[in-house]
Amino acid sequence: MKANRLIYLPLGGAGEIGxxxxxxxxxxxxxxxxxxxxxxxxxxxxxxxxxxxxIMPDMAWLEARKDRLEAIFITHAHExxxxxxxxxxxxxKCPVYARKFTATIGRLKFxxxxxxKDAITVVEARPDVxxxxxxxxxxxxxxxxxxESSALVIDTEAGRIVHSGDFKLxxxxxxxxxxxxxxxQAIARERPVKALMCDSTNVC
Ligand SMILES: [Zn+2]
Numbered sequence: 001m002k003a004n005r006l007i008y009l010p011l012g013g014a015g016e017i018g019x020x021x022x023x024x025x026x027x028x029x030x031x032x033x034x035x036x037x038x039x040x041x042x043x044x045x046x047x048x049x050x051x052x053x054x055i056m057p058d059m060a061w062l063e064a065r066k067d068r069l070e071a072i073f074i075t076h077a078h079e080x081x082x083x084x085x086x087x088x089x090x091x092x093k094c095p096v097y098a099r100k101f102t103a104t105i106g107r108l109k110f111x112x113x114x115x116x117k118d119a120i121t122v123v124e125a126r127p128d129v130x131x132x133x134x135x136x137x138x139x140x141x142x143x144x145x146x147x148e149s150s151a152l153v154i155d156t157e158a159g160r161i162v163h164s165g166d167f168k169l170x171x172x173x174x175x176x177x178x179x180x181x182x183x184x185q186a187i188a189r190e191r192p193v194k195a196l197m198c199d200s201t202n203v204c
Pocket of ligand 1: 078166
């Protein structure tokens, strides 16, 4: 039997701004159970994509493996992180998890598309844990320009991953929650962090 492995596959968002969509997988090769973090859109620009309304990530890889997709996690309600969830959900029909503000925005989109709003589950921040196949996922409040933005702590047998999402190191933000360095120190003390997937734009 093949050994379990932990995989990370950006379907969008890496090396570009917008349409964030990141797959994590854990299990034997080609049988990994999968989660998707964010599913956003990109807004076109007149120089490279004139006449286009919205640009979606290419979900063909994940659609071909949708029976292995455990859940979708949405870090925050900016369109480049949530904008394509309602568009693609009908192909996946898996549970979607988000904190309350993000879930509320997501449910409005689901309603527009005729999807059941209860497909989106409201999750409280850490220490609450969502179990999705081999993954234990916690939402960690971070400072950003929209309420209830979160990093994710993603635990598997292979180790702990911190997925930053969009964030800024603002301890007194006008909108949303403060950056809490102690929280991240506690996360690293609790269990060594195997990998940090860190957003690198200033704002989105
Ligand atoms: Zn953002």
